[in-house]
Structure formats: C-alpha cells, structure tokens
Amino acid sequence: MAWTLGAGALLGLLWSSWRKPRLTTSIVWSTTATIFGTAALALLLPSGLKPTLLWISVATPLIWVGFLFWCHWDARPYRPVIGMIAVTLAGIAAVVAVPPPA
Amino acid sequence: MDRDRRVRLYDAHSWTGISLGLFLFVVCFTGSLAMFYHEIKSWEDPARRLAIAEAPVPVQPLVDAWLADIPSDEIGFVGVDFPNAYEPYYYGRFNHVPDDGPSEFHERRWNTVTGEVLPDRGDGLATWLLDFHRDLMWPEFLGGRQIGRGIVGIAGIVMLLSIVTGILTHRKILKEVFTFRRQRSVRVKWKDAHNFLGIWSLPFSIMIAFTGAWLGIVALLLPITGLLVFKGDSDSVIHLLTGGETPRAQVEAPMLSLDEVKARPHSDSGALPVGVFAINWGDENAEYTLNYAPDTELYYYEVERISGTTGDALPPTGLLEPAASTRVIAAISPLHYGTYGGIALKFLYFALGLGLSAMVALGNMVWIERRAHSAEGSRSPRFYDRLSRLTAGVCMGVVLASVAIFYVDAFYAGSEDDRIFRIGISYFAVWFAALAFAFMTGNSYRATRRLLAATGAGLVGLPVVSAATAGIAPWSLVAAGHLAAPAVDLTLLLLGIVCLWVASRLPSRRGGAKAGSKHPTATEPGALAPPNPAA
Numbered sequence: 001m002a003w004t005l006g007a008g009a010l011l012g013l014l015w016s017s018w019r020k021p022r023l024t025t026s027i028v029w030s031t032t033a034t035i036f037g038t039a040a041l042a043l044l045l046p047s048g049l050k051p052t053l054l055w056i057s058v059a060t061p062l063i064w065v066g067f068l069f070w071c072h073w074d075a076r077p078y079r080p081v082i083g084m085i086a087v088t089l090a091g092i093a094a095v096v097a098v099p100p101p102a
Numbered sequence: 103m104d105r106d107r108r109v110r111l112y113d114a115h116s117w118t119g120i121s122l123g124l125f126l127f128v129v130c131f132t133g134s135l136a137m138f139y140h141e142i143k144s145w146e147d148p149a150r151r152l153a154i155a156e157a158p159v160p161v162q163p164l165v166d167a168w169l170a171d172i173p174s175d176e177i178g179f180v181g182v183d184f185p186n187a188y189e190p191y192y193y194g195r196f197n198h199v200p201d202d203g204p205s206e207f208h209e210r211r212w213n214t215v216t217g218e219v220l221p222d223r224g225d226g227l228a229t230w231l232l233d234f235h236r237d238l239m240w241p242e243f244l245g246g247r248q249i250g251r252g253i254v255g256i257a258g259i260v261m262l263l264s265i266v267t268g269i270l271t272h273r274k275i276l277k278e279v280f281t282f283r284r285q286r287s288v289r290v291k292w293k294d295a296h297n298f299l300g301i302w303s304l305p306f307s308i309m310i311a312f313t314g315a316w317l318g319i320v321a322l323l324l325p326i327t328g329l330l331v332f333k334g335d336s337d338s339v340i341h342l343l344t345g346g347e348t349p350r351a352q353v354e355a356p357m358l359s360l361d362e363v364k365a366r367p368h369s370d371s372g373a374l375p376v377g378v379f380a381i382n383w384g385d386e387n388a389e390y391t392l393n394y395a396p397d398t399e400l401y402y403y404e405v406e407r408i409s410g411t412t413g414d415a416l417p418p419t420g421l422l423e424p425a426a427s428t429r430v431i432a433a434i435s436p437l438h439y440g441t442y443g444g445i446a447l448k449f450l451y452f453a454l455g456l457g458l459s460a461m462v463a464l465g466n467m468v469w470i471e472r473r474a475h476s477a478e479g480s481r482s483p484r485f486y487d488r489l490s491r492l493t494a495g496v497c498m499g500v501v502l503a504s505v506a507i508f509y510v511d512a513f514y515a516g517s518e519d520d521r522i523f524r525i526g527i528s529y530f531a532v533w534f535a536a537l538a539f540a541f542m543t544g545n546s547y548r549a550t551r552r553l554l555a556a557t558g559a560g561l562v563g564l565p566v567v568s569a570a571t572a573g574i575a576p577w578s579l580v581a582a583g584h585l586a587a588p589a590v591d592l593t594l595l596l597l598g599i600v601c602l603w604v605a606s607r608l609p610s611r612r613g614g615a616k617a618g619s620k621h622p623t624a625t626e627p628g629a630l631a632p633p634n635p636a637a
Contacts (some may be wrong), residue, residue: 039330050343060323061316
C-alpha cells in the first residue's frame with residue numbers, strides 16, 4: 001500500500017514537473033534539494049561536523065532562496081527541474097552511502 | 103538583462119506577493135508589535151508595576167520553601183529571574199519529573215519587598231502578540247508550534263525571494279529612491295510608495311527576512327538535516343549541538359545559595375546576573391548557568407557556567423563554546439528582535455516593520471488596481487473587487503484585532519488559565535468580523551477607511567481603559583518610576599490620533615475626493631467621474 005502511494009506521488013510529481021516545471025520546482029524540488037543537499041554537505045565537508053552543521057544552517061535560507069531564484073532565472077524551464085532532482089538524488093545517495101559520524 | 107528574463111522575475115515577484123502577500127503582511131505587522139513584548143507585558147500585568155526593593159528579601163528561602171515537598175532527584179531544572187525594571191519581582195520556575203507520571207512545569211513570582219507569593223497571571227496579550235508572530239499559535243492537533251514556526255520561516259524565504267526579484271526587475275532603482283508623484287492617480291501613488299518604502303528599507307528588509315527565515319525554518323530543517331546525517335539518531339544530534347547534559351552523580355550535596363549566585367559578577371564586565379538556570383538540583387553534579395545582560399554586543403545573554411555546589415567556573419559547552427559559527431548564530435535572534443540598542447532602536451524597528459507591512463499591502467493593491475482597471479487583467483471585475491476587499495479585510499482586520507485584544511485583556515475577569523485562549527478567540531472573531539465588513543460595505547476604499555477609523559478610535563480609548571482597570575493614573579506610575587506602561591499608553595494615543603487623521607484623509611471610493619478635500623483626484627481612465635458643475 002505504502003509503495004503504491006509512494007509510486008503514485010512520485011509519478012504525480014514527475015507529471016506536474018513536466019506540465020508546470022517552474023511551479024513544481026519552486027514548491028517541491030527546491031525544498032528537497034535544500035534538505036538533502038545540506039545534509040550531504042554536512043557529511044562530506046572535511047571540517048568538524050558541529051561547525052559545519054551550524055554554518056550550513058546559516059546558509060540554508062540562502063541556499064533555498066538561491067534554488068527558488070534559479071527556477072525563474074533560467075530561460076529553459078526544465079534545467080532547474082533536472083538540476084534540483086539531481087541535487088536531491090545526490091544528497092540521498094550521500095546520506096545513504098556515508099556512515100554517520102562517530 | 104533580456105526582456106523575457108525580466109518578465110519572468112517580475113512574474114515571480116508579483117505571484118509571490120499576490121499569493122502570500124497577505125500572509126507576509128500579517129507576519130510583518132505582528133512582528134512590529136512583538137517588538138514591544140516587555141513594554142506591553144508591563145501595560146497588561148499589575149504585578150509589573152510593583153516597587154523594586156532597594157534591599158530585596160533573600161531568594162533562597164523562598165525557593166527552598168517552594169521545592170520543599172519535591173525530592174531533588176525529581177527536579178528536572180530550576181530557573182530564577184532576578185528583579186529588573188520590567189519584572190520587579192523574583193520569577194521562579196521548575197520542572198517536576200516524577201518517577202511515575204508525566205513531567206509538570208511550575209512557575210511562581212515573589213514580591214521582592216515582602217517575599218509574598220504574587221497572584222498567578224496567565225499568558226495574555228503580549229504573549230499572544232509575540233507568539234502569533236513567532237509560530238501563529240499553531241494548534242497541537244495540526245503538529246504544534248514547531249510547524250507554525252516553520253511556516254513563518256517560509257514567509258522569510260518568500261520575502262527574500264521577493265526582495266531579490268523586486269530589485270532586479272526595477273530598472274530605475276536609483277531614480278525611484280526620490281520619486282513620489284503626489285498629484286498622479288491612486289495607482290501611481292501606491293506604486294511610488296511601494297518602491298520608495300522598499301528601497302529605503304532594503305537593508306532592514308534583507309536582515310529581517312534572513313534572520314526570520316533562519317529562526318523559523320531552522321527549527322524545522324536543522325533537526326531534519328541532523329537526523330539525516332545521524333541516520334535517525336536524534337540523541338546524537340542533540341548531544342552534538344548542546345554538548346549533552348552532565349548526568350546526576352546520585353550523591354546529594356547542598357546547593358550554592360541563589361543569593362550568592364545573584365551577587366556573582368560577570369568575569370569580564372562585572373555586571374550582575376539577571377537570572378540563573380540550574381540542573382541536577384541538590385546533586386554533587388549540579389550546575390548553574392548564569393545569564394548576564396549583554397554588554398553592547400549582539401547576544402541575548404552573556405552566559406557563564408559554574409558548579410552548583412562549589413561555585414567553580416565550568417567550561418562552556420554546546421552553542422556556548424566560543425567559535426565563529428556559534429557567535430554568528432547567537433547574533434541572529436538579537437538582530438531580529440532589536441534587543442541590542444534600547445527603546446529608540448525598538449521604535450526604529452517598529453517604524454520599519456510597519457513600513458514593510460505597508461509595502462507588502464501596497465504591492466498587492468497595485469497588482470489588483472492594474473488588472474482591475476486596465477486591459478492587463480484577464481479575470482472579471484468582480485474577481486478583482488473581491489480580491490481588493492479580501493486585502494482590505496485581512497490587512498485592516500489584523501490591525502483592528504490587535505487593538506481589540508488590548509480591551510479583552512484589560513477587561514478579562516475569568517480564569518487565568520483561559521486568558522490567552524479567550525484572547526485568541528476574540529482576536530479571530532474581530533478579524534473575521536472585519537473581513538465580513540470589508541465584503542459587505544460599499545467598496546474596499548470605504549472599508550479600509552472605516553476600519554482604520556475604528557482602529558484609531560480603539561487606540562485613543564486604550565489609555566483611559568488602562569487607567570480605569572489598573573486603578574492608577576499614568577502620571578502616578580511615572581512618579582513611581584514605572585515608565586513602560588505610561589509609555590505604551592502615550593504611544594497608543596499617538597498612534598490612534600495618526601490613524602484617525604489618516605482615515606479622515608482617505609477617499610471613500612476609487613477616484614473619489616479625499617474626505618475633507620474640495621478637489622476631486624480622479625485622473626485615470628475608469629475612475630468615477632467627478633461631479634459636473636454645469637449639470
């Protein structure tokens with residue numbers, strides 16, 4: 001049941017990304033890219049985890065606004081969609097692959 | 103920048119404004135009022151008008167008597183705030199964590215002259231104004247305050263995006279700094295006012311939007327990011343950020359007296375603490391965290407940790423550790439709430455906050471006006487009329503509701519536990535009534551004018567209500583050294599006069615003459631024609 005719902009939601013998202021790329025990217029993909037991108041940065045940056053996490057928290061509003069701005073700046077509507085889905089997937093991969101800090 | 107890109111950015115600016123502008127207005131306006139939390143608290147709470155004792159009674163016996171029946175190992179924390187100009191009493195709170203039940207929060211206030219326990223005072227007006235701005239008083243059944251805080255944080259993100267897109271779409275930004283065409287149509291005046299306010303308050307707007315976004319969304323996103331990093335282990339996140347709490351040694355030990363702690367100067371500034379927070383009460387591993395008023399720096403408090411039994415200094419942990427990152431984060435909250443520069447800075451923030459609210463409302467009104475009365479609008483006139491009324495009702499409604507709850511708080515006579523609930527109900531009742539009024543009255547201009555007049559009349563009456571319900575005249579309070587409540591009265595009176603004056607100058611219909619003016623101002627197509635003297 002959960003898998004069906006999840007697959008349905010993903011298909012719905014992909015469909016709305018195709019039909020309304022800037023709107024869907026603004027609402028959904030910019031948010032997921034911010035969350036998973038910042039988590040991946042916290043794991044991958046070489047400095048201490050605590051200062052990294054704190055600096056990333058400071059940068060989070062700017063990163064999010066940067067993604068939102070990109071949605072409207074880019075002349076090609078699908079480039080931000082692809083870019084932010086890629087950031088989201090890369091972030092998920094980093095979170096899954098990199099072991100938690102000791 | 104090419105035309106297409108400018109149009110896209112303008113569309114983003116317009117649509118964020120028209121879809122979330124009213125929400126932004128509410129957040130900005132309530133934030134302006136929240137600046138004066140302590141002053142409004144002094145206005146509403148009679149206990150804050152007590153005399154501050156020159157030689158206050160010792161606080162330790164008061165706290166000991168309060169905690170006498172609680173086993174020390176069931177006390178989660180104890181906090182005591184020492185008397186100051188805003189809170190001229192001891193304020194204590196502790197968390198009781200029984201072995202066989204849920205934890206309970208207790209609080210109490212003591213008169214510093216007699217040591218008597220002061221009557222309980224439930225959260226009321228000031229708390230509503232502050233918390234509605236911070237987290238919309240988001241109900242528990244919808245996820246609780248943290249969700250509300252995150253939603254307010256998203257308002258900060260939207261505002262930042264609006265600022266960036268607004269700057270980039272204005273080609274003549276320097277010219278607009280000094281442009282205000284008073285003789286032109288209402289739409290041009292609104293547009294000029296929107297641009298003028300936006301440009302002059304730009305540094306403030308960027309700062310308040312960024313800090314607001316951080317304070318809001320970090321409450322949501324930092325735990326999520328931390329949980330992703332630690333694969334769901336929330337304890338590790340808390341330990342990383344706070345440094346973790348020292349566990350109890352399970353060895354009873356006498357606490358260092360709170361009166362000794364109260365007299366302990368800051369190691370650098372020599373200032374005395376304004377409050378203290380203790381963990382592991384009555385245990386060998388007890389710790390005091392002493393809060394000092396910040397010197398001139400961007401801190402809420404300067405903090406020192408000491409042993410709760412020996413008084414030896416302890417190293418800072420968690421977010422208190424000296425580092426660039428913790429320093430930046432410690433500065434965000436004082437920057438947002440303007441706590442670093444005294445009352446003059448609060449008034450500056452208040453004026454800029456109101457300017458920001460007006461800018462948002464004006465932006466919406468320009469958008470509606472342009473579409474309602476030109477070929478640019480693709481919807482029916484009724485749609486734009488409704489949108490215009492909605493804007494008037496929501497914006498003026500929240501202003502009127504904010505004034506109305508001053509009356510509700512002043513006349514409230516029920517249980518203290520219910521005070522904030524009643525205030526909340528009244529707030530929404532007045533807000534919705536104003537919204538309904540905006541839809542039922544002739545047009546949105548008239549609705550705005552009448553709601554503003556009602557707000558002005560309400561504000562002018564508040565000092566009288568304050569004196570009548572508190573039973574003490576403002577000048578008597580000034581003579582007693584309590585300036586906050588009379589200053590609030592004076593500010594409310596002045597704001598009321600300003601609102602009444604502005605309401606008297608506003609037109610009652612589009613293109614109509616200003617009230618009291620002999621000269622019609624209709625200058626654009628679609629405006630209602632002024633009366634023809636030859637007819």
